[in-house]
Amino acid sequence: MANAVLAIAHAAKSFGGVQVLKDISLSVAKGDVLALIGPSGSGKSTLLRCATLLETLDGGTLRYDDIAVVEDGVYAPKEVLHAVKSRFGLVFQNFNLFPHLSVMQNITLAQTAVLHRSREEAAGTAWELLCKMGLADRADAYPCELSGGQQQRVSIARALAMNPGILFFDEPTSALDPELTGEILKVIRGLAAEHMTMVIVTHEIGFARNVADRVIFMAGGVIVEEGRPGDVIDNPRSDRTRAFLANLDRK
Amino acid sequence: MHFWPMVLALAKGLLTSTEIFALTLLFSLPLGLIIALGRMSKVGFVRQIFRIYISIMRGTPLMLQLFFFYFGPYYVFGIRLNKLSLFGVDYRFISVIIGFSLNYAAYFAEIYRAGIESIPVGQHEAAFVLGLTKPQTFLRIILPQVVKRIVPPVTNEVITLVKDTSLAFALSVMEMFTMAKMEAAAHTTMVPFIVAGVFYYVFNFAVAWSMERVEKSLNYYR
Ligand SMILES: Nc1ncnc2c1ncn2[C@@H]1O[C@H](COP(=O)(O)OP(=O)(O)OP(=O)(O)O)[C@@H](O)[C@H]1O
Ligand SMILES: [Mg+2]
Numbered sequence: 001m002a003n004a005v006l007a008i009a010h011a012a013k014s015f016g017g018v019q020v021l022k023d024i025s026l027s028v029a030k031g032d033v034l035a036l037i038g039p040s041g042s043g044k045s046t047l048l049r050c051a052t053l054l055e056t057l058d059g060g061t062l063r064y065d066d067i068a069v070v071e072d073g074v075y076a077p078k079e080v081l082h083a084v085k086s087r088f089g090l091v092f093q094n095f096n097l098f099p100h101l102s103v104m105q106n107i108t109l110a111q112t113a114v115l116h117r118s119r120e121e122a123a124g125t126a127w128e129l130l131c132k133m134g135l136a137d138r139a140d141a142y143p144c145e146l147s148g149g150q151q152q153r154v155s156i157a158r159a160l161a162m163n164p165g166i167l168f169f170d171e172p173t174s175a176l177d178p179e180l181t182g183e184i185l186k187v188i189r190g191l192a193a194e195h196m197t198m199v200i201v202t203h204e205i206g207f208a209r210n211v212a213d214r215v216i217f218m219a220g221g222v223i224v225e226e227g228r229p230g231d232v233i234d235n236p237r238s239d240r241t242r243a244f245l246a247n248l249d250r251k
Numbered sequence: 252m253h254f255w256p257m258v259l260a261l262a263k264g265l266l267t268s269t270e271i272f273a274l275t276l277l278f279s280l281p282l283g284l285i286i287a288l289g290r291m292s293k294v295g296f297v298r299q300i301f302r303i304y305i306s307i308m309r310g311t312p313l314m315l316q317l318f319f320f321y322f323g324p325y326y327v328f329g330i331r332l333n334k335l336s337l338f339g340v341d342y343r344f345i346s347v348i349i350g351f352s353l354n355y356a357a358y359f360a361e362i363y364r365a366g367i368e369s370i371p372v373g374q375h376e377a378a379f380v381l382g383l384t385k386p387q388t389f390l391r392i393i394l395p396q397v398v399k400r401i402v403p404p405v406t407n408e409v410i411t412l413v414k415d416t417s418l419a420f421a422l423s424v425m426e427m428f429t430m431a432k433m434e435a436a437a438h439t440t441m442v443p444f445i446v447a448g449v450f451y452y453v454f455n456f457a458v459a460w461s462m463e464r465v466e467k468s469l470n471y472y473r
Contacts, residue, residue, distance in 0.1 A: 052380050085382040096377035099472050100395045109391065110381035144473035155377075162381060 004063070005030050005166045005197045006051065006088075011060035012073075013043075013050055020046045022221040024060070028166060031195040035202060035212035035229070039244055043221045044201045048168045051199075052090045053081060064088065065165065086115070089159030093171045095151045097143040097158070103130070104139040107158045115162065122161070129157035133187060149180035153187055166197040173204060185211070205248055209233050217241045257434045257443055264430030265450050268416040271347060271426060275412060278352035283359025290364055301360075308357035314421050316354055321346040321422050347419045355412060362404045366397035399469040406462040413455050427451070 004027035013021040020043045028034050036044050049055040051062065059073035064087040069076055076084075098106050104126055111122035130136050133153040143151055152172060159167055169188065173181035185207050191198065192211050202208050208215055208229060215232040217225040217240075225232050225241045236242045289301035308316070321343065324330040370393050378388040417428035427447050434443035 054376055054379065082382065082384075085380065088380075090380045092373060092377065094373060096371075096373035098374065098377070098392055100399070110378075110383060113387050113391065114382040142472040158381070 003030070003065075004028060005032075005065060006199070007061070007063045008047075008051065009061040011047070011050060011062065012058045013046055013055065014058055015046075020221050021050065021057075024218075024221075024223060026216060026223065026226070028197060028199060030165075030197055032197055032214065033192045033212045034199045035208035035215045036199060036218060037202065037205065037208055037215060037244075038218035038224075042218045044218055045170050047218070048090065048170050048199070048201060052088060052168060053085065054090075086162060087165045089162055089164035089167045091152070091156055091159055091167065091169045091172050094175045095143070095148075095155045097151055097155055099143050102140050102142055103135065103146070103154050106143070106154055107161050110158070111161050125161050126157065129160055130154075132190075133157050147180060148176045149183045152176065152184050156184075156187060156191075160191075166199065167191070169198065169200040169202070171201050171203065173202070203248070205233060205245065217244065219244065253438055254442070257438070258446055260430050260434055261427055261443060261446055261450060264425060264427035264447075265454075267424065267426040268413075268419075268428075269454075271351060271416045271419055271424070272412060274348045275351040275355055275416075276409065278348070279355035279359055282352060282356035284363055286356055286360035287363035287367065290360060291367065305357045305360060308354050309361075313350065313354050313415060314418050317347060317350040317418065317422055320350045320353075343422050344424055347422055347424050351412070351415070351419075355408065358408050359405070362401050362408070363397065365404075366401040367393060369400060370396055399472075402462060402466045402469065406459065406466075409458055409462065410455050413458060414451060417451075 007027040009025045011021050011024040012019065024043075024047060026034070036047070038044055046055060050057050053069070056075065057070050057073065060070060061068070061072060062070040064084050067076075067080065067084050067087065069081065069084055075081065098109070101109060104123065107126035107129065108119070108122040111117045111125060112119060117125070127136070127139070130139055133156065135150060135153055135157070138146060138150060138154075143154065146154065152175075156167075156172075172188070173184050176184065181204070185204065188198070188200065188207075189211050200208070200212070210229075212229050215227065215229045216223055217232055217236070217238070219240050225236060225238045231237075232241065233245065236245060286301055286304065289297055290305060292298045292301070374392055374396070375388060378392045383392070416426055419426045420429040420432065423429060427450060431443040431447035435441065
Protein backbone atom coordinates (compact mmCIF):
# COMPACT_ATOMS: atom_id res chain seq x y z
CA MET A 1 0.00 0.00 0.00
CA ALA A 2 2.49 2.58 -1.13
CA ASN A 3 -0.01 5.40 -1.50
CA ALA A 4 -2.12 4.85 1.58
CA VAL A 5 -2.70 8.03 3.61
CA LEU A 6 -2.21 5.96 6.74
CA ALA A 7 -0.57 2.56 6.99
CA ILE A 8 -0.12 0.65 10.21
CA ALA A 9 1.55 -2.74 10.32
CA HIS A 10 2.01 -5.14 13.22
CA ALA A 11 1.36 -2.42 15.77
CA ALA A 12 1.85 -3.53 19.36
CA LYS A 13 1.25 -1.67 22.59
CA SER A 14 1.23 -2.71 26.24
CA PHE A 15 0.30 -0.90 29.40
CA GLY A 16 2.14 -2.30 32.39
CA GLY A 17 2.45 -5.80 31.00
CA VAL A 18 -1.07 -5.91 29.60
CA GLN A 19 -1.01 -6.05 25.83
CA VAL A 20 -3.68 -3.66 24.60
CA LEU A 21 -2.80 -3.76 20.89
CA LYS A 22 -1.63 -7.03 19.39
CA ASP A 23 -0.33 -7.08 15.86
CA ILE A 24 -2.72 -4.51 14.40
CA SER A 25 -2.37 -3.87 10.67
CA LEU A 26 -4.55 -1.59 8.64
CA SER A 27 -4.33 1.02 5.95
CA VAL A 28 -6.53 3.86 4.87
CA ALA A 29 -6.56 5.08 1.27
CA LYS A 30 -7.22 8.65 0.26
CA GLY A 31 -10.91 9.49 0.55
CA ASP A 32 -11.65 6.40 2.60
CA VAL A 33 -13.91 6.49 5.63
CA LEU A 34 -13.07 3.77 8.11
CA ALA A 35 -15.27 3.02 11.10
CA LEU A 36 -13.69 1.34 14.13
CA ILE A 37 -16.13 -0.53 16.31
CA GLY A 38 -15.68 -2.90 19.21
CA PRO A 39 -16.43 -3.42 22.88
CA SER A 40 -15.16 -1.18 25.64
CA GLY A 41 -11.49 -1.78 26.41
CA SER A 42 -10.78 -3.38 23.05
CA GLY A 43 -8.05 -0.82 22.30
CA LYS A 44 -9.79 1.52 19.86
CA SER A 45 -8.77 4.71 21.62
CA THR A 46 -5.28 3.38 22.21
CA LEU A 47 -4.94 2.75 18.49
CA LEU A 48 -5.99 6.33 17.65
CA ARG A 49 -3.72 7.70 20.38
CA CYS A 50 -0.76 5.76 18.99
CA ALA A 51 -1.56 6.91 15.46
CA THR A 52 -1.67 10.55 16.66
CA LEU A 53 1.55 10.19 18.69
CA LEU A 54 -0.20 10.72 22.03
CA GLU A 55 1.05 7.25 22.98
CA THR A 56 4.14 5.46 21.74
CA LEU A 57 3.95 2.09 20.05
CA ASP A 58 6.10 -0.71 21.45
CA GLY A 59 6.51 -2.24 18.05
CA GLY A 60 5.29 -2.17 14.47
CA THR A 61 5.28 0.33 11.68
CA LEU A 62 3.35 3.56 11.22
CA ARG A 63 3.42 5.64 8.05
CA TYR A 64 1.60 8.70 6.79
CA ASP A 65 1.90 8.91 3.00
CA ASP A 66 5.62 8.89 2.36
CA ILE A 67 6.59 9.70 5.95
CA ALA A 68 7.78 6.77 8.05
CA VAL A 69 6.90 7.63 11.64
CA VAL A 70 7.70 4.28 13.21
CA GLU A 71 9.69 1.61 11.44
CA ASP A 72 9.78 -1.73 13.23
CA GLY A 73 9.24 -0.10 16.58
CA VAL A 74 11.86 2.61 15.99
CA TYR A 75 10.60 6.18 15.99
CA ALA A 76 11.77 8.73 13.43
CA PRO A 77 13.77 11.76 14.66
CA LYS A 78 11.97 14.51 16.58
CA GLU A 79 11.73 16.87 13.58
CA VAL A 80 9.97 14.20 11.53
CA LEU A 81 7.54 13.50 14.37
CA HIS A 82 6.79 17.19 14.71
CA ALA A 83 6.33 17.68 10.98
CA VAL A 84 4.07 14.67 10.55
CA LYS A 85 1.50 16.18 12.91
CA SER A 86 0.37 18.39 10.05
CA ARG A 87 -0.79 15.25 8.24
CA PHE A 88 -3.52 14.32 10.69
CA GLY A 89 -6.14 15.83 12.96
CA LEU A 90 -7.89 14.40 15.99
CA VAL A 91 -11.36 15.15 17.28
CA PHE A 92 -11.70 14.24 20.94
CA GLN A 93 -14.69 12.74 22.69
CA ASN A 94 -14.80 15.68 25.11
CA PHE A 95 -13.82 18.36 22.56
CA ASN A 96 -10.82 19.79 24.49
CA LEU A 97 -11.47 23.28 23.21
CA PHE A 98 -9.32 26.03 24.72
CA PRO A 99 -11.71 27.66 27.20
CA HIS A 100 -9.86 30.97 27.42
CA LEU A 101 -10.03 31.55 23.67
CA SER A 102 -13.02 32.56 21.61
CA VAL A 103 -14.38 30.22 18.96
CA MET A 104 -12.51 32.22 16.33
CA GLN A 105 -9.24 32.15 18.30
CA ASN A 106 -9.59 28.42 18.92
CA ILE A 107 -9.56 27.91 15.18
CA THR A 108 -6.91 30.47 14.26
CA LEU A 109 -4.31 29.84 17.00
CA ALA A 110 -2.58 26.81 15.52
CA GLN A 111 -2.92 28.16 11.98
CA THR A 112 -0.83 31.18 12.87
CA ALA A 113 1.43 29.56 15.48
CA VAL A 114 2.16 26.32 13.62
CA LEU A 115 1.47 26.90 9.94
CA HIS A 116 2.61 30.55 10.12
CA ARG A 117 -0.42 31.76 8.21
CA SER A 118 -1.17 35.45 8.42
CA ARG A 119 -3.95 36.53 10.77
CA GLU A 120 -6.14 37.43 7.81
CA GLU A 121 -5.63 34.13 6.09
CA ALA A 122 -6.26 32.17 9.31
CA ALA A 123 -9.40 34.16 10.04
CA GLY A 124 -10.58 33.59 6.47
CA THR A 125 -10.15 29.84 6.79
CA ALA A 126 -11.85 29.85 10.19
CA TRP A 127 -14.70 31.90 8.86
CA GLU A 128 -15.29 29.56 5.96
CA LEU A 129 -15.32 26.54 8.28
CA LEU A 130 -17.63 28.23 10.77
CA CYS A 131 -20.11 29.00 8.00
CA LYS A 132 -19.93 25.38 6.92
CA MET A 133 -20.58 24.25 10.50
CA GLY A 134 -23.49 26.67 10.85
CA LEU A 135 -21.66 28.61 13.55
CA ALA A 136 -20.93 31.88 11.79
CA ASP A 137 -22.89 33.79 14.44
CA ARG A 138 -20.88 32.27 17.30
CA ALA A 139 -17.38 33.29 16.19
CA ASP A 140 -16.90 35.60 19.18
CA ALA A 141 -18.45 33.30 21.76
CA TYR A 142 -16.40 31.36 24.29
CA PRO A 143 -16.64 27.56 24.48
CA CYS A 144 -18.51 27.71 27.80
CA GLU A 145 -21.29 29.64 26.06
CA LEU A 146 -21.90 26.87 23.52
CA SER A 147 -23.89 23.65 23.61
CA GLY A 148 -21.99 20.38 23.50
CA GLY A 149 -22.90 19.89 19.86
CA GLN A 150 -21.68 23.38 18.98
CA GLN A 151 -18.44 22.81 20.90
CA GLN A 152 -17.82 19.59 19.01
CA ARG A 153 -18.45 21.37 15.71
CA VAL A 154 -15.89 24.02 16.70
CA SER A 155 -13.38 21.32 17.52
CA ILE A 156 -13.97 19.71 14.12
CA ALA A 157 -13.45 23.11 12.50
CA ARG A 158 -10.27 23.60 14.57
CA ALA A 159 -8.90 20.29 13.26
CA LEU A 160 -9.97 20.93 9.65
CA ALA A 161 -8.36 24.36 9.62
CA MET A 162 -4.97 22.65 9.64
CA ASN A 163 -5.78 20.88 6.34
CA PRO A 164 -5.06 17.41 7.64
CA GLY A 165 -4.75 14.57 5.15
CA ILE A 166 -6.68 12.36 7.55
CA LEU A 167 -9.01 13.11 10.43
CA PHE A 168 -9.46 10.81 13.44
CA PHE A 169 -12.58 10.87 15.58
CA ASP A 170 -12.70 9.15 18.97
CA GLU A 171 -16.37 8.68 19.80
CA PRO A 172 -17.24 12.21 18.73
CA THR A 173 -20.82 11.96 19.97
CA SER A 174 -20.40 10.01 23.21
CA ALA A 175 -20.21 13.10 25.42
CA LEU A 176 -23.32 14.60 23.87
CA ASP A 177 -26.97 14.48 24.83
CA PRO A 178 -28.75 12.07 22.46
CA GLU A 179 -30.64 14.87 20.74
CA LEU A 180 -27.32 16.57 19.85
CA THR A 181 -25.57 13.59 18.26
CA GLY A 182 -27.48 14.10 15.01
CA GLU A 183 -25.85 17.44 14.24
CA ILE A 184 -22.34 15.98 14.60
CA LEU A 185 -23.14 12.91 12.53
CA LYS A 186 -24.52 15.23 9.87
CA VAL A 187 -21.27 17.20 9.80
CA ILE A 188 -19.21 14.00 9.48
CA ARG A 189 -21.50 12.76 6.74
CA GLY A 190 -20.94 16.06 4.95
CA LEU A 191 -17.18 15.57 5.21
CA ALA A 192 -17.48 12.03 3.87
CA ALA A 193 -19.41 13.39 0.90
CA GLU A 194 -16.43 15.69 0.22
CA HIS A 195 -14.15 12.64 0.35
CA MET A 196 -12.35 13.65 3.53
CA THR A 197 -10.20 10.72 4.67
CA MET A 198 -11.44 9.71 8.11
CA VAL A 199 -11.08 7.08 10.82
CA ILE A 200 -14.04 7.12 13.19
CA VAL A 201 -14.31 5.24 16.45
CA THR A 202 -18.00 5.00 17.20
CA HIS A 203 -20.66 3.08 19.01
CA GLU A 204 -23.31 4.38 16.60
CA ILE A 205 -23.59 1.29 14.45
CA GLY A 206 -26.30 2.69 12.21
CA PHE A 207 -24.12 5.69 11.51
CA ALA A 208 -21.06 3.51 10.87
CA ARG A 209 -23.09 1.50 8.38
CA ASN A 210 -24.14 4.46 6.31
CA VAL A 211 -21.07 6.69 6.47
CA ALA A 212 -18.19 4.22 6.34
CA ASP A 213 -16.65 2.60 3.28
CA ARG A 214 -15.04 0.05 5.54
CA VAL A 215 -15.61 -1.21 9.06
CA ILE A 216 -13.10 -2.77 11.42
CA PHE A 217 -14.33 -4.72 14.41
CA MET A 218 -11.75 -4.85 17.19
CA ALA A 219 -11.83 -6.97 20.32
CA GLY A 220 -9.15 -7.71 22.89
CA GLY A 221 -6.51 -5.74 21.01
CA VAL A 222 -6.85 -7.54 17.69
CA ILE A 223 -8.76 -6.89 14.49
CA VAL A 224 -11.40 -9.58 14.48
CA GLU A 225 -13.14 -8.66 11.30
CA GLU A 226 -12.77 -6.11 8.54
CA GLY A 227 -14.76 -5.34 5.45
CA ARG A 228 -17.63 -3.39 3.91
CA PRO A 229 -20.35 -2.31 6.37
CA GLY A 230 -22.80 -4.55 4.57
CA ASP A 231 -20.62 -7.51 5.43
CA VAL A 232 -19.19 -6.77 8.87
CA ILE A 233 -22.34 -5.24 10.33
CA ASP A 234 -25.09 -7.07 8.47
CA ASN A 235 -23.45 -10.43 7.81
CA PRO A 236 -20.67 -10.84 10.35
CA ARG A 237 -18.56 -13.96 9.92
CA SER A 238 -17.10 -14.04 13.40
CA ASP A 239 -19.05 -15.12 16.47
CA ARG A 240 -17.46 -12.35 18.47
CA THR A 241 -18.69 -9.72 16.04
CA ARG A 242 -22.13 -11.26 16.04
CA ALA A 243 -22.24 -11.32 19.83
CA PHE A 244 -21.10 -7.69 20.02
CA LEU A 245 -23.71 -6.52 17.53
CA ALA A 246 -26.47 -8.55 19.13
CA ASN A 247 -25.57 -7.04 22.48
CA LEU A 248 -25.82 -3.53 20.98
CA ASP A 249 -29.20 -4.31 19.47
CA ARG A 250 -30.56 -5.28 22.83
CA LYS A 251 -29.54 -1.91 24.32
CA MET B 252 0.20 67.34 70.19
CA HIS B 253 2.64 65.23 68.27
CA PHE B 254 -0.10 63.61 66.23
CA TRP B 255 0.62 64.98 62.77
CA PRO B 256 4.40 64.67 62.94
CA MET B 257 3.85 61.09 64.07
CA VAL B 258 1.49 60.37 61.17
CA LEU B 259 4.04 61.90 58.82
CA ALA B 260 6.77 59.64 60.24
CA LEU B 261 4.54 56.61 59.80
CA ALA B 262 3.69 57.66 56.26
CA LYS B 263 7.41 57.76 55.49
CA GLY B 264 7.67 54.27 56.97
CA LEU B 265 4.72 53.21 54.84
CA LEU B 266 6.65 54.32 51.79
CA THR B 267 9.48 51.94 52.75
CA SER B 268 6.97 49.17 53.49
CA THR B 269 5.48 49.74 50.05
CA GLU B 270 8.93 49.52 48.49
CA ILE B 271 9.56 46.17 50.21
CA PHE B 272 6.13 45.03 49.10
CA ALA B 273 6.52 46.07 45.45
CA LEU B 274 10.09 44.86 45.03
CA THR B 275 9.27 41.52 46.64
CA LEU B 276 6.40 40.97 44.20
CA LEU B 277 8.51 42.15 41.28
CA PHE B 278 11.16 39.50 41.99
CA SER B 279 9.21 36.68 43.62
CA LEU B 280 6.35 36.37 41.10
CA PRO B 281 8.64 35.48 38.14
CA LEU B 282 11.12 33.62 40.33
CA GLY B 283 8.27 31.49 41.66
CA LEU B 284 7.47 30.39 38.12
CA ILE B 285 11.05 29.27 37.54
CA ILE B 286 11.02 27.38 40.85
CA ALA B 287 7.68 25.77 39.97
CA LEU B 288 9.07 24.60 36.63
CA GLY B 289 12.16 23.25 38.39
CA ARG B 290 9.97 21.51 40.92
CA MET B 291 8.13 19.81 38.03
CA SER B 292 11.27 19.04 36.01
CA LYS B 293 11.55 15.66 34.34
CA VAL B 294 15.08 15.39 35.75
CA GLY B 295 14.77 13.82 39.20
CA PHE B 296 17.87 15.54 40.56
CA VAL B 297 16.65 19.00 39.56
CA ARG B 298 13.19 18.27 40.96
CA GLN B 299 14.75 17.21 44.25
CA ILE B 300 16.82 20.38 44.58
CA PHE B 301 13.79 22.59 44.11
CA ARG B 302 11.74 20.42 46.44
CA ILE B 303 14.33 20.93 49.17
CA TYR B 304 14.52 24.65 48.46
CA ILE B 305 10.76 25.01 48.86
CA SER B 306 10.78 22.84 51.96
CA ILE B 307 13.42 24.98 53.69
CA MET B 308 11.88 28.29 52.66
CA ARG B 309 8.48 27.26 53.96
CA GLY B 310 9.72 25.36 56.97
CA THR B 311 11.79 28.09 58.64
CA PRO B 312 10.73 31.52 59.90
CA LEU B 313 11.02 34.39 57.45
CA MET B 314 12.61 36.47 60.21
CA LEU B 315 15.37 33.90 60.58
CA GLN B 316 15.90 33.95 56.84
CA LEU B 317 16.22 37.74 56.93
CA PHE B 318 18.93 37.44 59.61
CA PHE B 319 20.61 34.78 57.54
CA PHE B 320 20.85 37.00 54.46
CA TYR B 321 21.91 40.04 56.48
CA PHE B 322 24.49 38.47 58.79
CA GLY B 323 25.31 35.37 56.76
CA PRO B 324 27.85 36.90 54.39
CA TYR B 325 29.93 38.13 57.34
CA TYR B 326 29.50 35.25 59.79
CA VAL B 327 29.91 32.53 57.19
CA PHE B 328 32.29 34.05 54.66
CA GLY B 329 33.74 36.94 56.57
CA ILE B 330 32.56 39.33 53.91
CA ARG B 331 31.54 42.71 55.27
CA LEU B 332 28.51 43.73 53.29
CA ASN B 333 26.75 45.79 55.92
CA LYS B 334 28.72 48.89 54.92
CA LEU B 335 28.02 48.20 51.27
CA SER B 336 25.49 50.23 49.37
CA LEU B 337 24.26 49.75 45.85
CA PHE B 338 22.92 52.84 44.07
CA GLY B 339 22.54 54.46 47.47
CA VAL B 340 20.60 51.52 48.90
CA ASP B 341 22.30 49.94 51.88
CA TYR B 342 22.79 46.23 52.31
CA ARG B 343 20.29 46.15 55.18
CA PHE B 344 17.48 46.90 52.75
CA ILE B 345 18.93 44.71 50.01
CA SER B 346 19.08 41.69 52.32
CA VAL B 347 15.44 42.29 53.27
CA ILE B 348 14.46 42.24 49.58
CA ILE B 349 16.53 39.10 48.96
CA GLY B 350 14.99 37.32 51.96
CA PHE B 351 11.43 38.30 51.15
CA SER B 352 11.77 37.50 47.44
CA LEU B 353 13.32 34.09 47.95
CA ASN B 354 10.79 33.22 50.65
CA TYR B 355 7.70 34.36 48.77
CA ALA B 356 8.91 32.78 45.54
CA ALA B 357 8.71 29.40 47.28
CA TYR B 358 5.07 29.98 48.21
CA PHE B 359 4.20 31.31 44.75
CA ALA B 360 5.97 28.31 43.19
CA GLU B 361 3.65 25.91 44.97
CA ILE B 362 0.62 27.94 43.94
CA TYR B 363 1.80 27.95 40.32
CA ARG B 364 2.50 24.22 40.45
CA ALA B 365 -0.96 23.45 41.79
CA GLY B 366 -2.43 25.67 39.07
CA ILE B 367 -0.40 24.09 36.28
CA GLU B 368 -1.21 20.57 37.42
CA SER B 369 -4.91 21.39 37.63
CA ILE B 370 -5.16 22.03 33.88
CA PRO B 371 -6.77 18.97 32.26
CA VAL B 372 -4.39 16.77 30.29
CA GLY B 373 -6.75 17.14 27.31
CA GLN B 374 -5.53 20.73 26.89
CA HIS B 375 -1.97 19.51 26.42
CA GLU B 376 -3.13 16.75 24.10
CA ALA B 377 -5.23 19.05 21.91
CA ALA B 378 -2.31 21.47 21.60
CA PHE B 379 0.12 18.63 20.89
CA VAL B 380 -1.96 17.16 18.08
CA LEU B 381 -2.42 20.62 16.54
CA GLY B 382 1.38 20.81 16.36
CA LEU B 383 2.04 23.48 18.98
CA THR B 384 5.49 23.22 20.51
CA LYS B 385 5.93 22.78 24.26
CA PRO B 386 6.77 26.46 24.87
CA GLN B 387 3.84 27.56 22.70
CA THR B 388 1.52 25.24 24.59
CA PHE B 389 2.73 26.52 27.93
CA LEU B 390 2.60 30.21 27.07
CA ARG B 391 -0.58 30.31 25.00
CA ILE B 392 -2.73 27.49 26.35
CA ILE B 393 -1.68 26.55 29.87
CA LEU B 394 -0.38 29.74 31.50
CA PRO B 395 -3.40 31.93 30.68
CA GLN B 396 -5.68 29.35 32.27
CA VAL B 397 -3.36 28.99 35.26
CA VAL B 398 -3.44 32.74 35.89
CA LYS B 399 -7.20 32.67 36.21
CA ARG B 400 -7.14 29.77 38.64
CA ILE B 401 -4.43 31.13 40.93
CA VAL B 402 -5.71 34.64 41.50
CA PRO B 403 -7.47 33.75 44.80
CA PRO B 404 -4.50 31.95 46.43
CA VAL B 405 -2.08 34.58 45.13
CA THR B 406 -4.29 37.28 46.66
CA ASN B 407 -3.93 35.50 50.00
CA GLU B 408 -0.16 35.59 49.76
CA VAL B 409 -0.08 39.21 48.66
CA ILE B 410 -2.20 40.23 51.64
CA THR B 411 0.07 38.28 53.95
CA LEU B 412 3.04 40.01 52.36
CA VAL B 413 1.65 43.45 53.22
CA LYS B 414 1.59 42.44 56.88
CA ASP B 415 4.89 40.56 56.70
CA THR B 416 6.76 43.68 55.58
CA SER B 417 6.65 44.58 59.29
CA LEU B 418 9.16 41.77 59.90
CA ALA B 419 11.82 44.04 58.39
CA PHE B 420 11.82 45.78 61.78
CA ALA B 421 14.03 42.90 62.90
CA LEU B 422 16.82 44.38 60.78
CA SER B 423 15.84 47.93 61.82
CA VAL B 424 14.79 48.87 58.32
CA MET B 425 12.80 52.08 58.69
CA GLU B 426 9.51 50.65 57.52
CA MET B 427 6.20 51.51 59.10
CA PHE B 428 6.23 49.07 62.00
CA THR B 429 9.74 50.13 63.04
CA MET B 430 8.59 53.75 62.94
CA ALA B 431 5.49 52.94 64.96
CA LYS B 432 7.60 51.26 67.64
CA MET B 433 9.96 54.21 67.82
CA GLU B 434 7.16 56.77 67.98
CA ALA B 435 5.31 54.75 70.60
CA ALA B 436 8.42 54.48 72.76
CA ALA B 437 9.29 58.15 72.36
CA HIS B 438 5.86 59.42 73.38
CA THR B 439 4.66 56.51 75.56
CA THR B 440 1.45 56.13 73.64
CA MET B 441 -0.45 53.41 71.76
CA VAL B 442 -1.64 55.83 69.09
CA PRO B 443 1.17 55.09 66.58
CA PHE B 444 0.28 51.39 66.65
CA ILE B 445 -3.36 52.19 66.02
CA VAL B 446 -2.48 54.51 63.14
CA ALA B 447 -0.09 51.89 61.69
CA GLY B 448 -2.87 49.30 61.99
CA VAL B 449 -5.20 51.59 60.06
CA PHE B 450 -2.53 52.09 57.38
CA TYR B 451 -1.97 48.33 57.01
CA TYR B 452 -5.69 47.76 56.84
CA VAL B 453 -6.26 50.40 54.18
CA PHE B 454 -3.30 49.04 52.19
CA ASN B 455 -4.77 45.55 52.25
CA PHE B 456 -8.23 46.83 51.46
CA ALA B 457 -6.79 48.36 48.30
CA VAL B 458 -4.94 45.14 47.51
CA ALA B 459 -8.07 43.01 47.95
CA TRP B 460 -10.09 45.46 45.87
CA SER B 461 -7.55 45.41 43.00
CA MET B 462 -7.28 41.63 43.02
CA GLU B 463 -11.04 41.37 42.89
CA ARG B 464 -10.95 43.54 39.77
CA VAL B 465 -8.34 41.25 38.26
CA GLU B 466 -10.51 38.25 39.09
CA LYS B 467 -13.56 39.89 37.52
CA SER B 468 -11.62 40.77 34.38
CA LEU B 469 -10.86 37.07 33.92
CA ASN B 470 -14.48 36.05 34.34
CA TYR B 471 -15.23 36.18 30.64
CA TYR B 472 -14.82 32.41 30.47
CA ARG B 473 -15.64 29.53 32.75
N1 LIG C 1 -2.78 5.09 29.94
C1 LIG C 1 -3.16 3.84 30.23
N2 LIG C 1 -2.55 3.16 31.22
C2 LIG C 1 -2.91 1.88 31.50
N3 LIG C 1 -3.87 1.22 30.85
C3 LIG C 1 -4.50 1.83 29.85
C4 LIG C 1 -4.19 3.18 29.49
N4 LIG C 1 -4.99 3.55 28.45
C5 LIG C 1 -5.76 2.48 28.20
N5 LIG C 1 -5.49 1.46 29.02
C6 LIG C 1 -6.11 0.14 28.99
O1 LIG C 1 -6.04 -0.35 27.68
C7 LIG C 1 -7.22 -1.04 27.32
C8 LIG C 1 -7.78 -0.46 26.05
O2 LIG C 1 -8.26 0.82 26.33
P1 LIG C 1 -8.88 1.76 25.21
O3 LIG C 1 -9.19 3.06 25.86
O4 LIG C 1 -8.00 1.79 24.02
O5 LIG C 1 -10.22 1.00 24.85
P2 LIG C 1 -11.42 1.47 23.93
O6 LIG C 1 -11.60 0.41 22.90
O7 LIG C 1 -11.21 2.83 23.44
O8 LIG C 1 -12.64 1.43 24.93
P3 LIG C 1 -13.92 2.41 25.03
O9 LIG C 1 -14.90 1.92 24.03
O10 LIG C 1 -14.41 2.19 26.42
O11 LIG C 1 -13.46 3.79 24.79
C9 LIG C 1 -8.15 -0.93 28.51
O12 LIG C 1 -8.09 -2.14 29.22
C10 LIG C 1 -7.59 0.20 29.32
O13 LIG C 1 -7.81 0.00 30.68
MG1 LIG D 1 -12.14 4.71 23.78
